[in-house]
Amino acid sequence: MSPxxxxxxxxxxxxxxxxxxxxxxxxxxxxxxxxxxxIMGPSGxxxxxxxxxxxxxDVPTSGRVLLGDTDLGALPDxxxxxxxxxxxxxxxxxxxxxxxxxxxxxxxxxxxxxxxRPDPAWRTALVGLLGIADRLEHRPSQLSGGQQQRVAVARAxxxxxxxxxxxxxxxxxxxxxxxxxLGLLTRSVHExxxxxxxxxxxxxxxxxxxxxxxxxxxRPAGSLVDPTPDTVLAALRxxxxxxxx
Numbered sequence: 437m438s439p440x441x442x443x444x445x446x447x448x449x450x451x452x453x454x455x456x457x458x459x460x461x462x463x464x465x466x467x468x469x470x471x472x473x474x475i476m477g478p479s480g481x482x483x484x485x486x487x488x489x490x491x492x493x494d495v496p497t498s499g500r501v502l503l504g505d506t507d508l509g510a511l512p513d514x515x516x517x518x519x520x521x522x523x524x525x526x527x528x529x530x531x532x533x534x535x536x537x538x539x540x541x542x543x544x545x546x547x548x549x550x551x552x553r554p555d556p557a558w559r560t561a562l563v564g565l566l567g568i569a570d571r572l573e574h575r576p577s578q579l580s581g582g583q584q585q586r587v588a589v590a591r592a593x594x595x596x597x598x599x600x601x602x603x604x605x606x607x608x609x610x611x612x613x614x615x616x617x618l619g620l621l622t623r624s625v626h627e628x629x630x631x632x633x634x635x636x637x638x639x640x641x642x643x644x645x646x647x648x649x650x651x652x653x654x655r656p657a658g659s660l661v662d663p664t665p666d667t668v669l670a671a672l673r674x675x676x677x678x679x680x681x
Contacts, residue, residue, distance in 0.1 A: 438504060439466035440599050440631040441490050446499035448485050459485040461654035462499070467599070472625045472632045474642040476668065477651035478676055484603060486651065487635045491601040492520050504598065521550055525592030525600040527621075529607035531584040533576040539587045540572040543594060554594055566590050566620060582613030589620055593630065600624065602634040606641050618644040639668035650675060
């Protein structure tokens with residue numbers, strides 16, 4: 437099976453001359469299709485930069501990003517916008533819900549903006565899976581943090597994206613809500629056939645993934661398959677100590 441996404445010699449530099457910072461320094465990797473991949477590393481390792489490049493939210497200084505067989509760097513702006521809208525889903529630490537809209541309206545908003553009518557059967561199944569059927573007419577201020585993030589996940593999955601990108605999705609949640617959300621992302625992979633890529637600093641969150649990709653100083657620094665909290669913590673300790681993971 438072809439990778440869901442591929443990075444080829446990715447370099448991302450911010451600033452110029454003496455103030456230049458190389459956030460990514462020649463990263464090449466593949467994101468497997470139908471799997472849950474976590475990206476981890478010490479602060480400043482480039483993990484959020486990598487996620488934003490893979491998702492087409494930022495442009496590399498050099499190198500290539502492929503979504504399936506589509507080279508994102510070869511697309512004009514309008515086509516790249518369509519790819520992000522039609523083929524990708526996003527879940528962030530900030531729930532990014534519009535406060536004046538109900539949960540149902542927030543879920544449907546991207547499809548409506550694209551001029552599409554959501555598939556009602558899929559929408560009903562998704563809302564049921566996420567356990568928010570009785571909260572659809574509530575506005576975000578009337579929802580708990582966990583419920584708001586469930587709405588954000590429903591919005592991300594409604595268009596059946598090829599990849600869901602999640603950037604610290606449990607950062608604003610308590611432990612119970614965070615674990616519930618991670619369980620839902622896992623089910624979206626194993627029951628709904630999605631591909632999930634998540635950046636996290638939390639070893640327990642990463643243990644929900646099928647694999648963990650490690651970064652250090654903007655470069656790949658190893659990987660873990662079937663991670664546990666203990667193996668993730670040990671790998672992070674090695675990275676921080678400068679020992680290859």
